[in-house]
Amino acid sequence: MFISSQTSPPSFKDYTLVMPAVAVGNVGQLAVDLIVSTLNMSRVGFLHTDCLIPMAGNNPYATCKEDAEELHTAGEVYTTAELKLAVLQIRAPILQTKSKKFRQLLVSWIKTSGFSRTVVLSSSHAYQRDDQQLQGTPLRYLITPSLLKVSADALKELGWKEMERVPAYPGLTDTNTEPRLCIPGGGIAKGLYTDSCAEDLPLAVLLLFCSEGDNIPDAFALVNHLNDWLHMLDSHSPEPNKWKIPSSWNLLFGSGIPPALY
Numbered sequence: 001m002f003i004s005s006q007t008s009p010p011s012f013k014d015y016t017l018v019m020p021a022v023a024v025g026n027v028g029q030l031a032v033d034l035i036v037s038t039l040n041m042s043r044v045g046f047l048h049t050d051c052l053i054p055m056a057g058n059n060p061y062a063t064c065k066e067d068a069e070e071l072h073t074a075g076e077v078y079t080t081a082e083l084k085l086a087v088l089q090i091r092a093p094i095l096q097t098k099s100k101k102f103r104q105l106l107v108s109w110i111k112t113s114g115f116s117r118t119v120v121l122s123s124s125h126a127y128q129r130d131d132q133q134l135q136g137t138p139l140r141y142l143i144t145p146s147l148l149k150v151s152a153d154a155l156k157e158l159g160w161k162e163m164e165r166v167p168a169y170p171g172l173t174d175t176n177t178e179p180r181l182c183i184p185g186g187g188i189a190k191g192l193y194t195d196s197c198a199e200d201l202p203l204a205v206l207l208l209f210c211s212e213g214d215n216i217p218d219a220f221a222l223v224n225h226l227n228d229w230l231h232m233l234d235s236h237s238p239e240p241n242k243w244k245i246p247s248s249w250n251l252l253f254g255s256g257i258p259p260a261l262y
Helices: 024-039 096-113 145-158 189-199 216-230 247-251
Strands: 002-004 016-020 042-047 056-058 071-073 075-080 085-090 117-125 139-143 203-210
Touching: 016 024, 016 096, 016 216, 024 085, 024 117, 024 203, 024 216, 071 075, 096 189, 117 189, 117 216, 139 145, 139 216, 145 203, 145 216, 189 203, 203 216
Parallel strands: 016 085, 016 117, 117 203
Antiparallel strands: 002 042, 042 075, 056 071, 075 085, 139 203
């Protein structure tokens, strides 16, 4: 359930929604951090659900001491009216037993909110790629039929590579077995895509093959990839694709080794 933090609930009609899937390396969440921070988006509400591990903390996008004292939760919605862009940031893992329920909640909210399209940012284990997926860029996309109708020309111009289907049983050739969609480590990305196809929702998944570790470069690669499509930053700026790193990234890998150990 979406709960607005404003006196009058915001209208999302004709907005583009960008959201992450909690996946390998947290690449989608890091990419969303860059979007919210750079565009200085306003928080307009949050998702109230028992599907996410409950957590709260200080403002991850704080620019001064006063901002840092704001309380933020596991699932929050940010908007910028100028670009007609909304972002759902998810900061906690989804409870394994409630993954389907959470997808249903998202699909219901997306439908009732009137978003023109939804883009899910995700990632997948690089070590599980098959031979055809090793070729070319590590970036892939999936798109539902309803969004493909209006975005086919744009995708053709971008020259993006669609996520390949892989054999159901790698190494075995069985003409009776259809290749399947597989996104190992991709969180709810595959399920949300499948649900959106069934519900005729305009949704795309952008994902990147990566490994666990320092995934900041992967986040920049994914958000730049998205920017080529949505044009969130002014391409005519003297410093194109100049993303603003949020203050919370200073603690991304902890606070360092205590000198007292030595």
